[in-house]
Amino acid sequence: MKNKFTKAILTIAMGSALLISCKPKNSGDAVSGDAAQKAYVAPGKYDEFYNFVSGGFSGQLSVYGLPSGRLFRVIPVFSVDPEKGYGYNEETKPMLNTSHGFVPWDDLHHTEMSQTNGEVDGRWVFGNANNTPRIARIDLKTFTTKEIIEIPNSAGNHSSPFITENTEYVVAGTRFSVPADNSDGDVPINTYKKNFKGHLSFVKVGKEGQMDIAFQIQCPGVNFDLSHAGKGKSHGWFFFSCYNTEQANTLLEVNASQRDKDFIMAVNWKKAEEYIKAGKGKLTPTKYAHNVYNESTHTATSEIKTQVLILDSKELKDICYMIPCPKSPHGCDVDPTGEYIVGSGKLAALIPVFSFDKLQNAIKNKQFEGEYDGIPVVKYEAALHGEVQKPGLGPLHTEFDGKGNAYTTFFVSSEVVKWDIKSLKVLDRVPTYYSVGHLCIPGGDSKKPFGKYLIAYNKITKDRYLPTGPELAQSAQIFDISGDKMQLILDFPTIGEPHYAQAAPADLIRNNGQLKFYKLEDNKHPFVTKGEKDTKVVRNGKRVDVYMTCIRSHFAPDNIEGIKMGDEVYFHITNLEQDWDVPHGFAIKGASTAELLIMPGETSTLKWNPDRVGMFPFYCTDFCSALHQEMQGYIRVSPTGSNVPISFSVGTNLPAPTQK
Amino acid sequence: MKTQQISILSRVLLLIVAALFAGSLFVPMWRIELEAPQYPEGLVLQLYANKIGGDVDIINGLNHYIGMATLHTDNFIEFKILPIVFGLFALTSLLLAMINKRKAVKLFLFTYVVFILLAAVDFYRWNYEYGHNLNPDAAIKVPGMAYQPPLLGYKQLLNFGAFSIPDTGGWLMSAAAVLLLFVVIKEYNLLKKK
Numbered sequence: 001m002k003n004k005f006t007k008a009i010l011t012i013a014m015g016s017a018l019l020i021s022c023k024p025k026n027s028g029d030a031v032s033g034d035a036a037q038k039a040y041v042a043p044g045k046y047d048e049f050y051n052f053v054s055g056g057f058s059g060q061l062s063v064y065g066l067p068s069g070r071l072f073r074v075i076p077v078f079s080v081d082p083e084k085g086y087g088y089n090e091e092t093k094p095m096l097n098t099s100h101g102f103v104p105w106d107d108l109h110h111t112e113m114s115q116t117n118g119e120v121d122g123r124w125v126f127g128n129a130n131n132t133p134r135i136a137r138i139d140l141k142t143f144t145t146k147e148i149i150e151i152p153n154s155a156g157n158h159s160s161p162f163i164t165e166n167t168e169y170v171v172a173g174t175r176f177s178v179p180a181d182n183s184d185g186d187v188p189i190n191t192y193k194k195n196f197k198g199h200l201s202f203v204k205v206g207k208e209g210q211m212d213i214a215f216q217i218q219c220p221g222v223n224f225d226l227s228h229a230g231k232g233k234s235h236g237w238f239f240f241s242c243y244n245t246e247q248a249n250t251l252l253e254v255n256a257s258q259r260d261k262d263f264i265m266a267v268n269w270k271k272a273e274e275y276i277k278a279g280k281g282k283l284t285p286t287k288y289a290h291n292v293y294n295e296s297t298h299t300a301t302s303e304i305k306t307q308v309l310i311l312d313s314k315e316l317k318d319i320c321y322m323i324p325c326p327k328s329p330h331g332c333d334v335d336p337t338g339e340y341i342v343g344s345g346k347l348a349a350l351i352p353v354f355s356f357d358k359l360q361n362a363i364k365n366k367q368f369e370g371e372y373d374g375i376p377v378v379k380y381e382a383a384l385h386g387e388v389q390k391p392g393l394g395p396l397h398t399e400f401d402g403k404g405n406a407y408t409t410f411f412v413s414s415e416v417v418k419w420d421i422k423s424l425k426v427l428d429r430v431p432t433y434y435s436v437g438h439l440c441i442p443g444g445d446s447k448k449p450f451g452k453y454l455i456a457y458n459k460i461t462k463d464r465y466l467p468t469g470p471e472l473a474q475s476a477q478i479f480d481i482s483g484d485k486m487q488l489i490l491d492f493p494t495i496g497e498p499h500y501a502q503a504a505p506a507d508l509i510r511n512n513g514q515l516k517f518y519k520l521e522d523n524k525h526p527f528v529t530k531g532e533k534d535t536k537v538v539r540n541g542k543r544v545d546v547y548m549t550c551i552r553s554h555f556a557p558d559n560i561e562g563i564k565m566g567d568e569v570y571f572h573i574t575n576l577e578q579d580w581d582v583p584h585g586f587a588i589k590g591a592s593t594a595e596l597l598i599m600p601g602e603t604s605t606l607k608w609n610p611d612r613v614g615m616f617p618f619y620c621t622d623f624c625s626a627l628h629q630e631m632q633g634y635i636r637v638s639p640t641g642s643n644v645p646i647s648f649s650v651g652t653n654l655p656a657p658t659q660k
Numbered sequence: 661m662k663t664q665q666i667s668i669l670s671r672v673l674l675l676i677v678a679a680l681f682a683g684s685l686f687v688p689m690w691r692i693e694l695e696a697p698q699y700p701e702g703l704v705l706q707l708y709a710n711k712i713g714g715d716v717d718i719i720n721g722l723n724h725y726i727g728m729a730t731l732h733t734d735n736f737i738e739f740k741i742l743p744i745v746f747g748l749f750a751l752t753s754l755l756l757a758m759i760n761k762r763k764a765v766k767l768f769l770f771t772y773v774v775f776i777l778l779a780a781v782d783f784y785r786w787n788y789e790y791g792h793n794l795n796p797d798a799a800i801k802v803p804g805m806a807y808q809p810p811l812l813g814y815k816q817l818l819n820f821g822a823f824s825i826p827d828t829g830g831w832l833m834s835a836a837a838v839l840l841l842f843v844v845i846k847e848y849n850l851l852k853k854k
Contacts, residue, residue, distance in 0.1 A: 551721065553799075578717055
């Protein structure tokens, strides 16, 4: 009896030990010995790549170095940035204008660099606004937002801002289908199937980057998710993933997950251009803002446009084709050759890879299984190159290394999986910490990837960093993919929440003609002051314009009197410096318009409404020189109706001999 | 009488000297390189025959901290005289090749050496003037400190290291001096034992 009992205890103990030893090792083991060396960039040395990372709900774009993961700069795009005065100073306020008026925030999900011949060219980065639909263009000579265009007939510009191989177009596909702008939107929500439409927008990009909506394609009401342009042989086509083909308007997590397959929509935009030429487009009234920052006046202007050209996908049968794709496809990625289109069903346990050649044949031979709301649906097998079997759970996005390999992220199983595009065999897998969303390989969605590093942008960080209360650090992870096996070399925290990102060789961006400062002689700001002798204070009724200059280490004028309660004061400040790395700042007590950061040769304007009688100091906020702390001044505010005259000076209004 | 004339080689060399003088009109003669922790890329002041070049605006901006007067081409009569002098030197060398008299060459070499000495004195005088004549209201005052750049070579001035050396034009002028000296030595057979 006793013996049996001992045996039983022993058996249980051994069994437990076995079980415990079966538990996988923890994440600490995933980093191997030479990782630190691979990610190390010595002080004073440059990184190999620039990484342009979307800020997600921060609305901004962040710039990191690879492989060090060092943050260089946060570029304000869709959200105000009091630090730089973006959206607060008079010059940049128009950048955030929309048909809804001034919108101070948005959600930037994806970045896409301009391309020439399918290769990243280092001119611009585009970003999408996911809430109030817009596309922004960021100039890489100045690392500033130069243009923002609003997208009409849309809501939630998610499948954007992906571009064609010569940056002919940057696209926008609406995540929410909504009633068109010129129709009555005041309809019951459950009339989705009848009244809601999905619009795809093709925005033309000019030689200088200027954006203009060339046309929109009106499609059935579904959710457009992501997209990528064809390249090489498939240049002329665009591929959009769509979900909610159930056309549900409530509880989408259930109701939009009913169908076994949704679609990837293939759009022949060359054909669309032909129809436009043939006059098949309809000019339709709408309202959208187009905002442009002019570098010579240092000022943005906003124009409201009132019509857009629309093509109907139902009427014009050979523009759009639906390819069935399992389970609510998310990522829609085209390999460097342009032949393979990877659809990632976020609830699927396999990855379908479509062949462009097969798709063309299927269309030619009319291998259709029917129509979806007037759009031909190609037979799944007819367009299919093959499926990657058992890759993982919840595939989201795929990038390419240019050596015939694809890398797909898996949100549910929290890993990156490397597979061979042709043979569809899984080659390697690494865990991510945790639940990876997008990934980026420098040039990884272009014809010419620089397949040395892979960056995974994670959705959950949990225990990876020192905790910071309920809201934790957001994070990216860098993998060395130069060998057969992917190797984790670095974790680095990011701003906002990172979604898609782009990366390019450092030299391509460094040597693109980057600006060091603005030439004062080229400054055409209407309120520029090109020298201290031209400084002045001008009253015009209640409006007072202060023409001010700054140079190390003083403002001119720095003593101003004669301002009265009820005045609207505009400080137009020109930075007279003509050297690299000498910005000046300007802040005045009590201002609700944040501060100015003025680059050398630039003019910026801070609007200020004094709220009380008294003395208001102002000072330089950017540590500019050894005497930065001396760079300050005073403004005297008198009561309404006071007879203190306007006066201004620098260096002459010396201390009075007696007291007031 | 025949020995008073100069060889073909020397005449060719004189033509080269003329070209060197003419060439130095278009390139900077002298440069003062400045380096500081704030300027890892360095700043440079270049003195041409007819103007001050390089990062003169930036240097003027910085000099106000120590009260040094700002540099302007118009404030120096030298930039009006030097182009004429160099032009004359070029013409003279051309004439010498034609006149074909060794004594004339010797005289010219002597004149040139005197000019170089005068120029050095003048350069030193201006360096001294700018380095010592400081605005008493300057923000940075270091007792006993002057900011005179070196005539030739390196000197530390507060956070700036100043390196004063000939620029392209200076080297062209030096080459001219060497060639003239060579012609004189050759024509007077100074190296040959009698």
